[in-house]
Amino acid sequence: MDIEFVNHASLLLEEKGSYFLTDPWYVSPAFGGWIQNPSPRTAMIEKLLSLPADKLNVIISHGHDDHLDEFFIQQHLADATFFVPKFKTNGLSKRIERLTGRYPVELTEEAYYVDGVELRCFINPDFTEYDSIVTVVSETDAVIHANDNWHEYPVALTDALNECLSAVPVENRYFFIQFGIADSFPVNYPSFDKQSADEMIESRFKSYQAATTANLKHLGLDKGFYYANQSLYQYPASWDRGSLYDLAQDFLRRNPGPFTQCVSGIDIKTSQLHDSPGEELFDLLLGQLERFLNKAVGGPVPVRLLTASDEYESGTVGYEASRHVWSRILNAELTLEAIIIGGMGLVHRPDQNISSIHAKVSKLAYLIQSKLISNGLNFLMESK
CATH class of the missing domain: 3.30.1050 (Nonspecific Lipid-transfer Protein; Chain A)
Structure with missing residues (x-):
């Protein structure tokens, strides 16, 4: 399976001529204020635009705007086949139906096959009922698209994931999970002084690293990939530090662990950067x-x-x-x-x-x- 990183939480997977695209967010702002930072590479978007719709399968993990670019979906992906988790209510499914004119396939923990590739969806009951971990498993490789599910997983969820992945060698399992502050706390809270805000940010990063590393170990893996953190919003005029993404990267440099940060141009299977990432x-x-x-x-x-x-x-x-x-x-x-x-x-x-x-x-x-x-x-x- 070929695995390419597009941006944020978006991956493009290819297996024997079939393509699987996760959580496209390329142009539109999210939550009224977020923008893509960095923006995806032009070459990757050109590739997406050239793919035949009958071979393209789009997987939306949950309904947050930074995982679902309505403009891009409606204009460029509407003829693809869409997959969403089967949540307790079908608001996300209806949203996709409005954008594409067709009701999406709803995934569960039961295997669903597309051209020999197995798709499943898992929900962490200790986190939220409206987010999901999606697994994409071929004969040789497995991708765990955990997106925002950084909290440490309960034993039942870990067992279910390990059973799902059991047919694939450990070295061919690729675990992607969020690392970074995905809200405005404490940056946009003027009641906190600079020292308090810095301490809170450092504490949050430590929590993310501890939880994601624990999940990696529970899955029996030695390495994983961080993503779902490439966003930027307009910080208050009083904020004189770097962006939260920059601060996260600084933390990871000071506290290296078993994860590689996904960046534009990375080769997922080698963790190496290409020489020329190209224009954004x-x-x-x-x-x-x-x-x-x-x-x-x-x-x-x-x-x-x-x-x-x-x-x-x-x-x-x-x-x-x-x-x-x-x-x-x-x-x-x-x-x-x-x-x-x-x-x-x-x-x-x-x-x-x-x-x-x-x-x-x-x-x-x-x-x-x-x-x-x-x-x-x-x-x-x-x-x-």
């Missing part, structure tokens, strides 16, 4: 949108699309917004008028009247939104 999807899409605008607007004054980390180039019209706002524009939730009119960014201008450029960009804003709704990311990627 967000950078490509924003660059393509900028090229489209300049071609359509015309004229001697270039238009530039900027994030806060970019420098304004004098003599241009620069539209600056956060990556979060740009993500909402790229998934057609907002238009460029969110910056021009809505004040959701900054407009940099040369020492001249730019009203005519504003007018053209405003008119193009709805054309762009329409094309993204009708063609998805192909609108920008096909002109690469």
Whole structure:
């Protein structure tokens, strides 16, 4: 089985021409504020877009937005076969039905086979009834897609997982599990001073490492992979440390253990990085949108699309917004008028009247939104 890491909790598995994609979250913000950090590699998304729908099986572990990109699913994956856990209520199944027009296959602990590949779903009763651990087992390899289930597993769950994996050699079992703070505590709690917040963050990391390492040992494994932690939100102005993802990586450097952090370009079976990970999807899409605008607007004054980390180039019209706002524009939730009119960014201008450029960009804003709704990311990627 080929195992490729896409981003966050998304894996692409291939077995004899059949593909299994977990938890796609590539473009849209989650929970109103999260963005992908880092964004997936363009090459991986291009590969996904090229896969035949009748050979693509999409597995959604649970209903959190960072495991389920509605825009990408509706635009690019709707014809694939979808699998979700059979929870006590069917809200997730109905959500997939709304996006794809078809009710998904609901997985349980009983084996379900797709072209000889076995799929099962396990729920930790001590954690939540609405999250799951999914196993994908071929003749030679097994993937344990545990996503957010980092809490130490009860004996009954461990026994069930080990029985499910028993036909696959231990060295061919690949365990993926979350490592990282997946909420805003204590960063967005101003009642805590800096020292208290730092101590709480360190304590949480220690808990995650202890629990995930215990689960690894319960499964009889020597190594595993951390993922489901590649996100970023806008921290308070008073927060002067790195992102929670950066702090997690710093903790792991100081406290190495049996897990390898999944990063763009990693070879799962060797744990080695490829030399050239390639361009990130967000950078490509924003660059393509900028090229489209300049071609359509015309004229001697270039238009530039900027994030806060970019420098304004004098003599241009620069539209600056956060990556979060740009993500909402790229998934057609907002238009460029969110910056021009809505004040959701900054407009940099040369020492001249730019009203005519504003007018053209405003008119193009709805054309762009329409094309993204009708063609998805192909609108920008096909002109690469």
